[in-house]
Amino acid sequence: MLHLTMHLLAAATPPNASDQGYLNTGDNAWQMTAATFVALMSVPGLAVLFAGLVQKKWVVNTMMMTFSGFAVVLLVWVLWAYKMGFGTPLGHGANWKASSDPITNFFANFVGNPGTVLSGPTLTRQASIPLVNGGMPGPAPTGFALPQASVVYFQFVFAAITPLLFLGSVLSRIKFKVWLIFVPLWTTFAYAVNAMLLWGxxxxxxxxxxxxxxxxxxxxxxxxxxxxxxxxxxxxxxRDRDRAIPHSLPLVAIGGGIVWLGWNGFNGGDPYFASANAATAIVNTNMATVAALMTWVIWDMVAGPAKKPTFLGAINGMVVGLVAITPSAGYVNGAGALMIGAIDSTIVWMAWTYLSRARFMKRVDDAMGIIYTHGIAGFFGGIMVGVFADPSVVVYHSVSGSPIAVKGWIFGGYPKQILIQFLAAVTIIMWDALVTFLILKVISLFTPLRLTDAELEIGDLAVHDEEAYPDSEGVSRALPGYGETMPVMPAGATASAVVGGGA
Amino acid sequence: MILVTAVIKPHALDPVREALSYVGIAGMTISEVKGFGRQRGHTEIYRGAEYKVDFVPKVKVEVLTAAEMADDVVEAIAKAARTGKIGDGKIWVTAVDSVTRIRTGETGPGAI
Structure with missing residues (x-):
């Protein structure tokens, strides 16, 4: 993401191909495409990936929470949360400019003023992230070559996928109603703050x-x-936990593939320009991913329980590689990307195999193992920015016009970056754990967080009256209002012929 | 020789298998079946239309054993599968004329 006081040198002067002078049609086309790739990672990507990994009786509930979570995030995003992550710092007026006014309010460094992004001018004018813009006067051109709408939607798909990853930890017992209340609150109090801290x-x-x-x-x-x-x-x-056997590996393959290639938008869209850096980020992403995938498979073959390559192991390795390279995709060179994938995959494989035996890890039922493939993988991926960031990969311009690049220990001789990365990670861990705890504590005062045991026995049918693979045998149609039933339509009959046009 | 057939709740399968091992039963065949008895079915809703589903998923357990084991086997299954609620299932016993082990060609009780 754009770093405060930095401006991407690679951005060319936007050709005035539109009535909006700031707009570069190529940049904007890529930004919307990248955003759509990321959205596809959630729906249907994660929906079917998780659906394949759960038992048959939880498939509908899993997909339903994925789609509804995606939906509620967009609502809070445009109503108040986007501005909290990417707007004017809290307590400062709408016309505040970083270049002229200092931040006076301590909390303004953590969150922005909540506000809507709904009006026509708000969506169509040149995109602006006030705290970052302040550092972007530099040599012309200044600022984004995109309309605000592109940045709002691009950032929304990231905000949306985050609680959906979290969902993997709490699947197959969280109450649907609690999910619908939790997601908007978490987006507001945790995600918006995370985004402001590092990206806004x-x-x-x-x-x-x-x-x-x-x-x-x-x-x-x-x-x-x-x-x-x-x-x-x-x-x-x-009983569900003892036999958490995935019900469909082909669904995992479909979801996993969408997530992998969707990541080209995830990392490739983040320069905000269809630049050389975007292409570098994409190729780095894929290099780290194949390194991590193959590393996991080799560990499985050498030290796994049956010493056999497993498909779900490959998928775990793939996810770890994608997560590992995410914090550094556009800051490292290809050698760094390969190293990051192999190292993070090894760390997470060890944790998955050995740390999972620790009593406190066993006590917490993280259904999909998100703490490993996203938590631990993300933590060490972030640390490795400080190890492998190569200042020759991308150069930004500071306020004064001097070049700045993200430097790590090996290629930049700047080991302090590791410490900065570590402290930022600790902040995110503490804040997000606290916010999650408080939100769920408050919700639990009003309603239980989990389904009843009777509902858990049944699954989808108890929660939604739908099942993933319904049987059409032995079923009769209940006619509303008549209090009686009739057989379902014979094959070939039209609805009106069977129910007398009343349907 | 007899064949004991039981139709039980799917969740009861594990306790039933354990109870049968305990009385010395070394093999069984199971299948997923659907059926209805006194237990009511349920309603499902697709695109606003309500459907009554009368058949409930069950597991059928088949155990081939010596006639003198009949009571023990039936009792073990009944005990392990009982919840006291409607839908626990049924057990029945039928006589078996002959049993052959395919691999060796053995017949009679020794083939069980």
Whole structure:
């Protein structure tokens, strides 16, 4: 993401191909495409990935929470949350400019003024992230070559996927109603703050912490929050937990593939320009992913329980690689990307295999293991920005016009970046754990967080009256208002012929 | 020789298998079936239309054993599968004329 006081050198002068002078049609086309790729990672990507990994009786509930979570985030995003993450610092007026006015309010470094992004001019004018803009006067051109609408939607798909990753920790027992209340509150109090801290120009951005596409803002946040929530909501039914056997590996393949290639938009869209850096981020993303995938498979073959390559192991490795490279995708070179994938995959494989035996890890039922594949993977991925960031990959311009690049220990001789990354991670861990705890504590005063045991026994049918693979045998149509039933339509009959035109 | 057939709640399968091992039963065949008895079915809703589903998922357990084991086997299944609620299922016993082990060609009680 754009770093405070930095401006991407690679951006060319926007050709005036539109009536809006700031707009570069190529940049804007890529931004909307990238955003759509990321949206597809959630729906249907995560919906079918998780659906394949749960038992048959939880498929509908899993997909329903994914789609509804995606929906409610957009509502709070345009009504107040986008501005909290990317707007004017809290307590400062709408016309505030970083270049002329200092931040006077301490909390302004953590969150922005809530506000809507609904009006015509708000959506169509040149995009603006006030705290970042302040550092972007530099040499012409200044600022985004995109309309605000593109940035609002691009940032929305990131805000939306975060609680959906978190969902993996609490699947198969969280109450649907609690999910619908939790997601908007978490987006408001946790995600918007994470985003402001690292991307909106807040405290950690000012300290020089770098999170290219959300190793901390998204993956560490989802892993930690999911773990806390899983502890508070309690485990799945013992019987479900004892045989948490995925019901469809082909669905996992479909979801996993969409998530992998959707990540080209996830990391490739973050420069905000269809630039060389965007292409570098995409190729780095895929290199880290194949390195991590193959590393996981090799660990499985060498040290796994049966010493065999497993498909679900490959999927875990793939996810770890994608998460690992996310914070550094546009800051590292190809060698760094390969190293990051292999190292993070090894760390997470070890944690998945050995740390999972620790008693406190067993006690918390993190259904999909999000704390490993997103929490731990995101944490170390972020640290590795400080190790592998190569200043020759991308150069930004500071307020004064001097070039700045993200430097790490090996290629930039700047080991302090590791410490900055670590402290930013600790902030995210503490804040998100606290917010998750408080939100669920408050909700639990009004309604239980989990379904009843009787509902858990049945699953989808108890919660939604739908099942994933309904049987059409032995079924009769209940006619509303008549209090009686009739057989379902014979094949070939039209609805009106069977129910007398009343349907 | 007899065949004991039981139709039970799917959740009861594990306790039933354990109870049968305990009385010395070394093999069984199970299948997922659907049926209805006194237990009511449920309603499902698709695109606003309500459907009554009368058949409930059950597991059918089949155990081939010596006639003198009949009471023990029936009792073990009944105990393990009982919740006291409607829908616990049924057990029945039928006589078996002959049993052959395919691999060896053995017949009679020794083939069980």
């Amino acid at each position: 120009g807040g405290y950690w951005a000012q300290q020089g912490a770098a999170d290219y596409s959300g190793g901390y803002v998204i993956h560490l946040a989802a892993g930690v929050s999911g773990f806390v929530a899983a502890a508070m909501i309690g485990p799945r039914l013992k």
